[in-house]
Amino acid sequence: SQKIEQNSEALNIQEGKTATLTCNYTNYSPAYLQWYRQDPGRGPVFLLLIRENEKEKRKERLKVTFDTTLKQSLFHITASQPADSATYLCALSDTGRRALTFGSGTRLQVQP
Amino acid sequence: GAGVSQSPSNKVTEKGKDVELRCDPISGHTALYWYRQRLGQGLEFLIYFQGNSAPDKSGLPSDRFSAERTGESVSTLTIQRTQQEDSAVYLCASSLGASRETQYFGPGTRLLVL
Secondary structure (H helix, E strand, O other), rough: OOOOEEEOOEEEEEOOOEEEEEEEEEEEEEEEEEEEOOOOOOOEEEEEEEEEEOEEEEEEEEEEEEEEEOOOOEEEEEOOOOHHHHEEEEEEEEOOOOOEEEOOOOEEEEEE | OOOEEEEEOOEOOOOOOOOEEEEEEEOOOOEEEEEEOOOOOEEEEEEEOOOOOEOOOOOOOOOOEEEEEEOOOOOEEEEEEOOHOOOOEEEEEEEEEOOOOOOOEEOOOEHHHH
C-alpha cells in the first residue's frame, strides 16, 4: 500500500542548531515533492518544491534533498530560531494523480 | 492581493444536521482542493476541481459529502446528516493551474458535531 511517513514524535532542538526532518514514501513515483509549514490553527504554507530530477534545493536557511532511490526527502533548517517552531508537512504528487498527498507532519520545537 | 478565504471559521452543529462550508479561492486560480484534517493528523484529500473538467471526487469518504464549484470561483462543501466523526478542520486550497502547482491554503473551517 502507499505510505508517506514522517516522524510523529516532536523534534526538540536548541536555537542555532540545524534541524533535520525526514519524509519517507513507499509505492509512489512522485514527479515532485513539496514541504509546507503549519502553525496551530492555521492552514499550511508552502516552503519549497523539489522535482524528481533535482537532488537538492535551497532557499535562505532551508535546504531540501530528494533521493528517489532511497525514496526519501530530507528537510533542513540551519541556524534554527524559536520562530521556526511549527509542524512541517511533506507532500508529493504521484505520477498520474492530480492531487497532492500529505504526510502527517513532524512538529519542530526550537528552544531558546 | 487577497488569499484563500473560508467561511465560517467555526461551526458547531448537532448530529444529523446538514452543514455547508464555503471557500473563496485566489482570483485567477483554476484549481481548487478540499482537505480534511482531524486533530493531530495530516491532511486527508477530499475533492479537486480543475477548470471545467469533471472533479476528482476520489477522496470523499461517503455519499454524505458533496462539493460544487461555480466556474473558477467559489466552492461549497456540503456534509449531510453530520456525524460526530465528521468533526475536523476542513481546509480549502487553490493553485494557479494543474494540480502539481504550489497550493495556497485558507485558514480552514473548524467543524464540531455534537
